[in-house]
Amino acid sequence: MLLNIANIQHFSVGDGPGIRTTVFFKGCNLRCPWCHNPETLSFEKTRLSYPHLDKTEWCGEMKTVEDVLSQVLEDKDFYDESGGGVTLSGGEVMLSADGASVLAKRLCEEGVSVYIDTAGCVPYSRFLKLNDFSDGYLFDFKTPFADKYTSIGGDLETVCSNIKSLIKDNKKIIIRIPLIPGFNTDAESVNMSCKILSELGADEVSLLPFHRTGSGKYQAMGKSYSYKDTKPLDSKITEEIKAEFSKYFNVKVEA
Amino acid sequence: MSTKELRKEFLQRPSGTFSPDWFRFSGYRQDFSLPVRELRTKGIEALFTKTTPIIYKNDLIVGNSRCLYVNEDEKLLRNVSSTVNEIGKRNFLTNSDHYSPSYPHTVKVGITGLIEEIHESKKNHSSDDEKCKRLDLMESTLRAFITMIGNYKKEAERSMSDVAYDKEKLAFIIDNCDALMHRAPQTFSEALQLVWFCHTAFLMEERYAMALGRMDMYLYPFYKKDKESGVLTREKAVELLENVFIKIDSTDVVNICIGGTDTDGNCTVNELSECIIDAVRNCNIPGPNLSARIAENTPDDFLLRCIDSIGTGLGYPALMSDRINITALSRFGYAKEDIYNYSMVGCIENFITGMQPPWSDGRFDAPRYFEYLLNNGIGSFDNTVSIDTGDIGTIGSMKEFMNRFEEQLRYGADQYFALFNARNDRINQEFFEEPFLSCFCHDCIERGLDINGGGSRYPSVHGAVLMGVGTVADSLSAVEKVIFIDKAATLSELRDALRDNFEGHEQLRKLLLDAPKYGNNDDFADKYAVWFLDYLSSLFDRYRTRDGGYIYVAMAANVQNIYAGRHIAATPDGRRQGEPLSDAASPTYGRDVRGATSTFNSVTKPDYGKAACGTVINQKFSPSMFRGEKRQKLLALIKAYFKKGGQEIQINATSREVLQEAMNDPEKYKNLVVRVSGFSDYYVRLAREVQLDILNRTQHE
Numbered sequence: 001m002l003l004n005i006a007n008i009q010h011f012s013v014g015d016g017p018g019i020r021t022t023v024f025f026k027g028c029n030l031r032c033p034w035c036h037n038p039e040t041l042s043f044e045k046t047r048l049s050y051p052h053l054d055k056t057e058w059c060g061e062m063k064t065v066e067d068v069l070s071q072v073l074e075d076k077d078f079y080d081e082s083g084g085g086v087t088l089s090g091g092e093v094m095l096s097a098d099g100a101s102v103l104a105k106r107l108c109e110e111g112v113s114v115y116i117d118t119a120g121c122v123p124y125s126r127f128l129k130l131n132d133f134s135d136g137y138l139f140d141f142k143t144p145f146a147d148k149y150t151s152i153g154g155d156l157e158t159v160c161s162n163i164k165s166l167i168k169d170n171k172k173i174i175i176r177i178p179l180i181p182g183f184n185t186d187a188e189s190v191n192m193s194c195k196i197l198s199e200l201g202a203d204e205v206s207l208l209p210f211h212r213t214g215s216g217k218y219q220a221m222g223k224s225y226s227y228k229d230t231k232p233l234d235s236k237i238t239e240e241i242k243a244e245f246s247k248y249f250n251v252k253v254e255a
Numbered sequence: 256m257s258t259k260e261l262r263k264e265f266l267q268r269p270s271g272t273f274s275p276d277w278f279r280f281s282g283y284r285q286d287f288s289l290p291v292r293e294l295r296t297k298g299i300e301a302l303f304t305k306t307t308p309i310i311y312k313n314d315l316i317v318g319n320s321r322c323l324y325v326n327e328d329e330k331l332l333r334n335v336s337s338t339v340n341e342i343g344k345r346n347f348l349t350n351s352d353h354y355s356p357s358y359p360h361t362v363k364v365g366i367t368g369l370i371e372e373i374h375e376s377k378k379n380h381s382s383d384d385e386k387c388k389r390l391d392l393m394e395s396t397l398r399a400f401i402t403m404i405g406n407y408k409k410e411a412e413r414s415m416s417d418v419a420y421d422k423e424k425l426a427f428i429i430d431n432c433d434a435l436m437h438r439a440p441q442t443f444s445e446a447l448q449l450v451w452f453c454h455t456a457f458l459m460e461e462r463y464a465m466a467l468g469r470m471d472m473y474l475y476p477f478y479k480k481d482k483e484s485g486v487l488t489r490e491k492a493v494e495l496l497e498n499v500f501i502k503i504d505s506t507d508v509v510n511i512c513i514g515g516t517d518t519d520g521n522c523t524v525n526e527l528s529e530c531i532i533d534a535v536r537n538c539n540i541p542g543p544n545l546s547a548r549i550a551e552n553t554p555d556d557f558l559l560r561c562i563d564s565i566g567t568g569l570g571y572p573a574l575m576s577d578r579i580n581i582t583a584l585s586r587f588g589y590a591k592e593d594i595y596n597y598s599m600v601g602c603i604e605n606f607i608t609g610m611q612p613p614w615s616d617g618r619f620d621a622p623r624y625f626e627y628l629l630n631n632g633i634g635s636f637d638n639t640v641s642i643d644t645g646d647i648g649t650i651g652s653m654k655e656f657m658n659r660f661e662e663q664l665r666y667g668a669d670q671y672f673a674l675f676n677a678r679n680d681r682i683n684q685e686f687f688e689e690p691f692l693s694c695f696c697h698d699c700i701e702r703g704l705d706i707n708g709g710g711s712r713y714p715s716v717h718g719a720v721l722m723g724v725g726t727v728a729d730s731l732s733a734v735e736k737v738i739f740i741d742k743a744a745t746l747s748e749l750r751d752a753l754r755d756n757f758e759g760h761e762q763l764r765k766l767l768l769d770a771p772k773y774g775n776n777d778d779f780a781d782k783y784a785v786w787f788l789d790y791l792s793s794l795f796d797r798y799r800t801r802d803g804g805y806i807y808v809a810m811a812a813n814v815q816n817i818y819a820g821r822h823i824a825a826t827p828d829g830r831r832q833g834e835p836l837s838d839a840a841s842p843t844y845g846r847d848v849r850g851a852t853s854t855f856n857s858v859t860k861p862d863y864g865k866a867a868c869g870t871v872i873n874q875k876f877s878p879s880m881f882r883g884e885k886r887q888k889l890l891a892l893i894k895a896y897f898k899k900g901g902q903e904i905q906i907n908a909t910s911r912e913v914l915q916e917a918m919n920d921p922e923k924y925k926n927l928v929v930r931v932s933g934f935s936d937y938y939v940r941l942a943r944e945v946q947l948d949i950l951n952r953t954q955h956e
Contacts (some may be wrong), residue, residue, distance in 0.1 A: 216942035
């Protein structure tokens with residue numbers, strides 16, 4: 001079984017509990033214009049060039065499950081000490097659910113915790129392939145409005161039904177909301193998100209304030225970044241949004 | 256608040272010239288016909304008795320060496336110094352400083368107790384005139400020391416009439432001085448004052464890097480008793496400790512050791528350990544070099560307190576693995592309880608507290624030996640000479656290359672040791688006795704012998720500081736890959752490229768740079784770091800110091816890797832001539848690019864049980880790692896690192912300045928990883944506006 005891997009990042013400390021290694025899969029079905037990881041969007045190999053470092057890199061490599069496994073198991077001692085493990089991310093890992101589930105199963109056999117980082121715009125049948133081999137989900141929730149979800153290639157209804165199903169199936173789920181100025185940080189979006197998510201039964205929410213973090217990669221890919229000039233969210237606004245979410249959920253703001 | 260004010264007072268230098276020699280001379284001139292050891296003793300007595308103490312208005316614990324400033328003619332002072340220098344002094348290489356005194360004993364018996372021990376010893380050695388004379392000289396220095404304490408008392412009494420002074424503080428000082436002149440300390444403040452008087456006396460003798468040792472062990476009984484009886488609060492203890500630490504000069508390196516275990520392996524962390532961290536943290540100055548011994552049973556709370564202090568950017572304490580250090584020290588035949596009571600001197604050097612002569616060490620520039628191997632024993636950059644290990648045309652395999660390199664290193668180690676020995680032997684031990692220092696070393700008084708003349712319980716040890724493990728491992732990895740596996744170049748081509756400092760050989764340099772590098776959990780390169788410590792420690796294991804002690808090896812650098820690099824030709828790892836060597840025991844900066852866990856997987860491969868002196872692993876973490884739930888992750892990372900066999904770690908919390916510098920010099924900061932948002936990335940690969948975003952975010956935090 002070959003996996004289409006964008007990157008394997010050791011010492012990940014923001015993708016779930018403890019010290020983790022994040023395996024980024026290539027390929028995504030969404031096209032969020034603020035995306036932080038544009039090099040993972042395509043299933044094809046992607047070229048990144050950094051002229052000021054005299055460096056060109058290719059993102060994307062077909063790797064065997066055993067290759068990936070041996071690389072992530074290098075850090076087993078750190079997972080054990082910290083209650084960490086491996087996070088499968090992307091791109092959209094669920095588009096590679098067959099391969100990802102083989103990897104996740106092997107990790108379970110090795111006693112390593114698996115988290116799945118997904119935007120969840122896939123049929124629930126794909127989740128069923130991973131449910132038995134994962135300890136939890138980092139589940140993106142981009143907007144409470146169907147038309148806005150459609151504009152980035154997603155589907156609100158699918159997202160909601162998947163969250164509901166995961167909760168019904170007793171899976172640990174952390175909702176991750178990127179706070180994107182002009183997209184979902186207005187009062188209406190915030191209130192509506194709280195309403196939908198609390199009705200679905202979510203209890204844990206992570207807020208990820210927007211930063212212009214992907215622009216180096218867009219440059220390296222020779223692409224323009226429509227959020228290049230968007231200012232980071234004012235910390236006061238972040239705090240206000242946090243306060244609102246805190247009425248319903250256990251909330252954390254990720255740096 | 257008073258700590259800050261005290262620092263201001265301390266930083267105001269008195270008028271005149273700093274001249275300990277002036278006082279020594281005033282002792283010598285009393286009678287130049289005296290035998291030299293007596294003459295020297297007169298010098299020490301004069302330092303202690305003829306100086307006028309300075310008491311600061313914010314002093315609670317008194318003692319500083321500013322009293323050695325004199326207002327005399329410069330030329331006169333130069334002439335005086337010239338005479339004093341002819342009489343001579345020990346220096347670092349001849350065991351003068353970098354010492355951890357026997358304070359645990361001193362605070363138990365006091366100065367008066369030491370004098371009683373001298374009397375007792377004289378009775379036991381009554382038939383040995385030599386020893387009795389030596390013991391008399393030790394006693395004279397202690398008596399002079401008591402006079403110095405008395406002078407502080409008098410100065411405090413005199414200041415009572417000065418309205419600028421707080422009478423309550425002066426009364427406190429007077430009481431402490433008075434007690435220490437007549438008996439052993441009974442309270443925390445008396446014990447702390449005694450230790451600081453001793454330290455001050457060592458400074459007046461011009462000793463440097465004198466450690467304070469395991470303060471949380473030997474002061475704890477006083478702390479506990481005083482707290483129980485209600486005469487001391489935790490806050491007061493922190494204030495008193497600050498009052499001491501703030502008087503450490505920025506140019507000095509005063510090691511303070513906390514944490515660890517007792518002989519039975521029980522954790523010894525206590526409330527005083529925490530007070531010491533707090534005091535060092537509050538002082539926020541470079542002088543007090545705090546080291547924390549971390550054992551498997553060290554509580555998380557304590558380690559987190561250390562992490563919090565490190566996270567301020569101060570970087571203290573350095574974290575030391577008790578398990579590895581105790582394993583390393585167990586090779587030399589020291590008694591178990593003496594090993595467990597080890598502390599550090601200078602930066603990280605492991606020391607059997609108060610039981611061996613002062614430390615010495617030197618630098619062994621391992622990467623230098625590539626140029627000798629490739630150029631028939633002649634240094635290609637700096638006109639230096641080693642042995643000719645033969646024409647490189649006859650080297651057909653990596654194994655043969657390693658044999659030649661080992662031959663070069665063996666020669667280098669032999670030469671290093673011969674030069675050290677020659678320097679050390681030049682001192683006639685009998686003429687350079689240390690009567691005062693000997694009183695703070697077991698078992699000098701009991702044996703009636705000098706600290707450097709057989710009095711110390713254990714012989715002198717010397718540290719050979721191995722430079723450039725990263726440079727050497729990366730170089731060997733590159734040679735194996737490029738020359739012997741890929742056969743992309745010959746050794747002659749490599750030699751020419753290094754000799755030309757890669758000018759006109761850019762293609763070969765690129766191949767060398769692309770070879771596997773130490774610090775990425777790749778055994779191809781990492782095996783050479785393992786070999787580095789194994790082989791070099793086995794070389795230095797062959798030598799003994801003049802009095803039969805061992806040579807410890809270290810992998811540390813301070814900033815010496817920069818200076819050493821200036822005189823070393825280009826190396827096969829792609830490093831250009833004159834550039835710094837890799838730092839301490841760390842991989843070469845910018846080349847461990849696979850995350851902290853991979854770095855730690857690599858750097859825990861060498862067997863540090865062979866590095867008895869100690870090692871330094873410098874790591875940088877962004878300030879956000881010190882907050883919130885990430886703080887717990889950092890804790891876990893450090894604990895796993897020690898479980899895996901790491902010996903030491905010191906952490907920089909990345910400052911705004913570093914980030915700014917990284918923007919100006921991205922090549923140098925290639926491996927600085929920052930959490931961005933939703934992912935982490937290399938700081939220098941981010942677009943400029945992103946860098947600015949993060950820079951600004953950091954400032955808010």
